[in-house]
Amino acid sequence: MSGKYKQVAYYPGCALEGTGHAYNRSTKELGKALGLDVVELKNWNCCGAMEVKNVDPKLQTYLSARNLSIAEAMGFDTVMAPCNGCYHNLKKAEYDLANDPASREVTDQLSRKAGHETYKAGKVETIHALDWIKQAIGEDGLKARVRNSLKGLKIANYYGCMYTRPRHIFPEKDRGPGSESTWKPHFMDDLLAAAGAENVEYPLKTACCGGAHTLSDSDTSTKLVLNLLTTAEACGADVIATECPTCHTGLEMHQVRAEKVFGRKTTVKILYFTQLLGMALGLSARKVGVPENFSASSDLLRARGLG
Amino acid sequence: MANIPSMSLNDIAARLDAMLAAPDTALAATASQRADELLALGEAILEIWLAARGETPTMRVVEGFRLLALHRQGARGEPSFNACRETCRELVYHHNLVRLEPAHTDVARRLRLGAMVARHLQLFIGGKLEVAGLGEFCCSSRPLRQHEASAQPVANV
Numbered sequence: 001m002s003g004k005y006k007q008v009a010y011y012p013g014c015a016l017e018g019t020g021h022a023y024n025r026s027t028k029e030l031g032k033a034l035g036l037d038v039v040e041l042k043n044w045n046c047c048g049a050m051e052v053k054n055v056d057p058k059l060q061t062y063l064s065a066r067n068l069s070i071a072e073a074m075g076f077d078t079v080m081a082p083c084n085g086c087y088h089n090l091k092k093a094e095y096d097l098a099n100d101p102a103s104r105e106v107t108d109q110l111s112r113k114a115g116h117e118t119y120k121a122g123k124v125e126t127i128h129a130l131d132w133i134k135q136a137i138g139e140d141g142l143k144a145r146v147r148n149s150l151k152g153l154k155i156a157n158y159y160g161c162m163y164t165r166p167r168h169i170f171p172e173k174d175r176g177p178g179s180e181s182t183w184k185p186h187f188m189d190d191l192l193a194a195a196g197a198e199n200v201e202y203p204l205k206t207a208c209c210g211g212a213h214t215l216s217d218s219d220t221s222t223k224l225v226l227n228l229l230t231t232a233e234a235c236g237a238d239v240i241a242t243e244c245p246t247c248h249t250g251l252e253m254h255q256v257r258a259e260k261v262f263g264r265k266t267t268v269k270i271l272y273f274t275q276l277l278g279m280a281l282g283l284s285a286r287k288v289g290v291p292e293n294f295s296a297s298s299d300l301l302r303a304r305g306l307g
Numbered sequence: 308m309a310n311i312p313s314m315s316l317n318d319i320a321a322r323l324d325a326m327l328a329a330p331d332t333a334l335a336a337t338a339s340q341r342a343d344e345l346l347a348l349g350e351a352i353l354e355i356w357l358a359a360r361g362e363t364p365t366m367r368v369v370e371g372f373r374l375l376a377l378h379r380q381g382a383r384g385e386p387s388f389n390a391c392r393e394t395c396r397e398l399v400y401h402h403n404l405v406r407l408e409p410a411h412t413d414v415a416r417r418l419r420l421g422a423m424v425a426r427h428l429q430l431f432i433g434g435k436l437e438v439a440g441l442g443e444f445c446c447s448s449r450p451l452r453q454h455e456a457s458a459q460p461v462a463n464v
Contacts, residue, residue: 161390183393203397203424208390208431220434227430231423234416 005127005136009076010038011067013086014046020083020245022289026274027082027129029288033281034137034145038080041070047089050212058106064093065107068126069119082129082274084162084244088169090126095169097121128163129274130187130243131180139194147282148306149196155276156202156237156268157188158228160247164206188243188273195280200235204228209250222261225254229266238300241273248272252294269297279306316355316433319348323429326422331415338414342405345421346374349398349428353377356388356432372399391431397424 016024031038044067046052048060068090071079081087096103098121111118127135133142164170164182173180180187185206189199209228210221228251232240242248251270259265271293278288285307290297301307314322326334326341334341350373354364357380369375378395382388401421405414 165389165392166386183396203401203420204394204427206393207427208394210430210434213434217434217437220430220437224427224430224434227423227427231420231427234420234423 005036005078005080005132007037007039007076008127008132009071009074009079009124010040011044011047011071011079011081011086011090012040013044013081013083014049015083015085015245015249019249022292023082023245023248023272023274025292026272026278026288029283030133030274030278030281033278033283034133034141036132036136039074039076041067041079042074044070047086049085049089053089058096058103059110060089061093061096061103062107062110064089065097065119066111066114066116068093068124069111069117071124072119073117076124078125078127080127080129080132082243083246084128084160085246087126087128088162088165091169094121094126128243130163130191133191133277134187139190142191142194142277142280146195146280148280150192150276150280150304150306151196151198153197153276153304153306154200154236154238155192155197156200156232156235156240157185157192157205157273158202158209158232158240158242158247158251159185159188159206160211160242160244161206161208163244188241192241192273192276195277197276200232200237202232202235202237204231209247210254211246211250214250214253218257219261221250222254222257225251226258226262226264226266229255229258229268230264232268233266237268239269239271239276239297241271241276243273249294255295269300270295271297314351316352316429316436319351319429320426322348323422323426327419327426334415334418335410338405338409338418341418342402342409342421345398345418345425346372346402349374349395349425350377352425352429352432353381353395356381356436359436370399374399388435391428394424394428394431398428 012024028038045063048063052063053060068079079090081090097107108118164173164185167182170182173182193199207228208224210224213221240251242251248270255266275288275290279285285291285298285301290301290307353374354377357364357377362380365376365380366373367376369379374395378392398421401417401424405417405421
């Protein structure tokens with residue numbers, strides 16, 4: 001273990017307190033099993049997701065700046081966000097505060113009005129749960145701790161569209177060996193391979209899941225998800241591993257809807273990467289929230305001696 | 308390059324479905340032509356998006372491929388369009404894979420995966436077109452009501 005990121009501030013965000021609770025549970029349990037500490041931000045607020053951003057992007061920047069300010073006030077220089085939307089927005093706020101005077105001005109005004117310190121760019125580093133495990137433990141560290149290898153489990157790693165886009169807000173990516181790639185992300189692949197899984201070559205790992213369409217045009221979302229699922233199956237995957245609660249929920253719900261509305265049944269299972277790693281470390285399926293998933297994977301996991 | 312006439316997204320979807328349903332032997336026998344067809348269908352999909360925006364699709368190439376130039380053109384002023392950037396690159400990759408080894412034993416599977424990638428592009432663009440009059444599509448979109456936001460300074464919210 002490098003010691004880096006051994007203790008980080010934790011920003012779960014709204015989704016992990018709702019539909020993504022299994023991700024919240026498995027992230028915390030995985031950290032505990034690996035000897036890593038997470039300290040939840042006190043009185044955190046919504047990151048603004050897509051709703052606030054679409055109405056007033058500078059207000060959205062402030063919302064993320066407030067969370068970063070809380071992390072700084074709690075004495076942390078790193079905040080970890082497992083949700084792609086939260087992660088993306090924190091990174092975007094960091095970029096805007098470093099590069100856009102108007103964003104700085106609005107953030108300062110609102111911070112003073114709200115009665116807290118104005119967050120200044122560069123004080124707190126935002127990382128994803130993938131960065132956290134990859135940098136704090138690494139593949140060798142994981143391998144040494146694996147008790148139930150994921151051997152034989154074929155996994156399509158699905159990163160979604162917000163983990164790598166837009167590229168300019170992720171200056172630490174695309175830095176050569178050891179860094180994450182925005183063209184072809186691989187951190188989740190690396191970690192699951194270290195736990196024994198067989199990753200399949202999945203050509204849609206950063207393709208759109210239609211998440212934003214879910215309410216306004218469900219059929220388009222269902223068709224996009226169905227294509228993700230059938231492509232994963234065509235690649236030979238037993239499981240799609242996810243690292244975003246919105247993508248995860250979309251895949252699960254539209255898998256059901258695809259069968260109901262279009263009569264297209266798919267059998268590939270959907271699990272958070274934290275659940276898979278947790279079970280590889282010997283945690284039970286219940287402990288990492290597998291029964292809370294909509295996608296019923298118990299039979300597959302039992303057959304593989306997991307959970 | 309295959310000669311693709313002006314087609315609707317539904318026509319393109321039907322062509323992709325036909326390729327996905329074709330027997331292995333048929334795909335293997337015409338692998339290179341099918342790979343070119345996939346690329347041309349991808350270009351046709353992006354042409355539909357550009358035409359809907361009132362633009363003339365470029366004939367330029369990026370990294371040797373018109374598909375990538377069309378994507379770049381389509382993304383201009385439309386950050387959310389980058390959500391299909393890697394889908395376009397994957398389509399080019401599958402085209403190259405088949406073109407480099409048209410006699411490979413796995414060529415039918417490679418073509419089908421390429422067709423699934425093209426189908427994702429077709430679905431994504433279809434979704435974007437559908438909501439074009441209603442708002443933006445993706446989470447990294449430009450603000451929907453930017454003019455309203457600028458009319459009401461945020462500090463006064």
